[in-house]
Amino acid sequence: MLYVVITFLFLAIVLYFLLGGADFGAGIIELFTSEKNRHRHRKTTYQAIGPVWEANHMWLIIAVVILFVGFPVIYSDMCTYLHIPLLIMLLGITARGTAFAFRSYDAIKDEKTQQFYNHIFVYSSFITPLFLGIIAGSAISRQIDLQAADFMDAYIYSWLNWFSVAVGLFTVALSGYLAAIYLTGEADDEIDARRFIKKARYMNILAVIFGGVVFIVAEIENIRLAHWIFGNPVSLIAVIAASISLLILWVLIYKGKRKIIRVFAAFQVTMILLSVGYMHYPNFIMLKGGQSLSLLTLHATSKTIDDLGWGLFIGSFLILPSLFYLYYSFQVNRD
């Protein structure tokens, strides 16, 4: 059952990234959209994420619950040493979720208040994935020090380092890229679609640049990222698969196949997460001084894991078909 639970944890994280991340991405590209196009952009965004954002957001909750029920020590250490970035991420989620709901449901749609919601929505869409990335980066950066005596070492440098920040920026670029690709398929007309393709291109370039920066910083900070990724076959294959799918994706875009490309983008990001996830599996958090918090040793007792596994299993029978139908009704079957 432990492996079932770990699989669900990984799935929840990937799906949060693919779906929730794309929601944030929609806000990020709104930030880079010229004033005159923003209105149209918002309309497409609303159509695309309005019905599904609460559901997308649930993957995060599922991941957190799996962590604290199944791997309480890891959850507790993560919450202690990454308290500050988690806090900022939560504020970001709060600001973004409420701003999005407020701007859609405010009964009076006057220019001034709408502008205000837009600002909050756009900036928090940027901050949240940045800190999500920082948290993820910190988990593998070996800067978390359970022995630290000093406030800065324990609670600040655990996450405020170049590597984590680089991962944060990479996450932002990936989210924007995902959103641009998804929205290309949602666009109402050719002009909009072209606009999104342009955005996707920029975000793709940014992602490649920041991805490079992550590797360089990793080398400087003595995190053997390149070695890990290219040193094990699964991660290596995943990286190659991601690159091939990136090529196919751009070929398809220029052939005008705009619905199917999202599958490739999603596949690509999944492969990136898989390669990173696999390279340090089963360690969830890597600590200063060489030790790690491993999913295979720091789990709850087997009774709890069994019950949790069954709960997730039964839950997914209820959730997945209805979730699929939700996407089908509002996205595939829109017109």
Next chain:
Amino acid sequence: MNDFIAARSQMAISLGFHIVYSCIGMVMPLFMAVSHYKWIKTANPVYKNITQAWSKGVAIFFATGAVSGTILSFELGLLWPKFMEHAGPIFGMPFSLEGVAFFIEAIALGFFLYGWGRFNKWFHWATGVLVGVSGIASGILVVSANSWMNNPSGFDFVNGQYLNVDPIKAMFNGSWFSEALHMTLAAFSATGFAVAGIHALMIARNRNIQFHTKAFKIAIVFGAIAAILQPFSGDISAKNAYKTQPAKLGAMEAYYHTQPYSPLVIGGIPDTANKTVKFGIEVPGLLSFLVHDNFKETVNGLDKIPVKNQPNVTMTHLAFEIMIAIGSTMMGIGILYFIAVWKKRSWLTKKWFLNLFILSTPFGFIAVEAGWTVTEVGRQPWIIQGIMRTSEAVTPMPGIHYSFYLFTAVYFTLSIAVIFLLFRQIKMVPQLYEGGD
């Protein structure tokens, strides 16, 4: 402010904020389902307008409820890491099922809010009902997690170790039923009265009478029934509290000295130093009756419990008094409503009658906050009754007061924003739903 107090205050304010939204999230979908049903059945457009007007308001509450809930699920770890480290695997079962319930709720909500005119009308209606059902299910599940903190079970505590963990047993601990029942009723009565109060105000001001009268009726029927049942369920809770948390009961009643024909103190301000209650009215034997169902059997008081294991009596007692006062009032108003419906229909349009409901708009929510204060403050100094002290659970990170100020500011801003939006919603009813009146 020291870090420990800051952490407790931050937890309290986050939960106090969230609970308002969760009550609304549990109950409003069912109100909407009723009005939606009436629309499908009668084809009267007023019902459609009510459903849509409510659903817009509810979408705002949902978003706020969802994000504040997300904050909470992290906050448990951010503020109480040592608690979660041990309690997570034991009381986590309801949380994981709750995750499933929320998920279903969020999916159903997507269908419901964005599904107007897209789906078969009964399918659309059913998704609305599902939102409500899964909301209530998740409410009950979280409360079961909380009741475990009051009445821990499903593990053996040996030499500081938590052994033989059984999450299912922990979920169905001895207090889950009384707490879940009381909380569910509270959600219905609080939301019912609040919604009814707002519509009563509009009726009193002569705005869109048809619209508001129909909306008022749906809300108050639920609210009044729940308010009438509430004290009975509260009595079950009190008896249970005596069994499992005598210190809490002692503090609720400010009952310092063990004696036969145990008196109930009504009102009054506890004086902890002298172990007396000032300005209270004592009714001999009533506490015995409430706890044991007879007037003479002795109820054990706070003197049987070491002071270091006692909660803050003043706060617990005052909060309890507020809840009781409001509970009795709401029950009375609920009964009055049914008298009006069955015997005195003329009351329904009288000014004084409407004013009664307008006045009681916030009552239920005040009682909810007070009730949770009783439950949580009354459990102190324990975070897990009898097993772990709250002070042992708190995060080692210093500077929590900054985060407390920050969250206070955030919740304050959000509350203002939601109230502002709600006003705008109500203001727009005449323009948006013109045809309905």
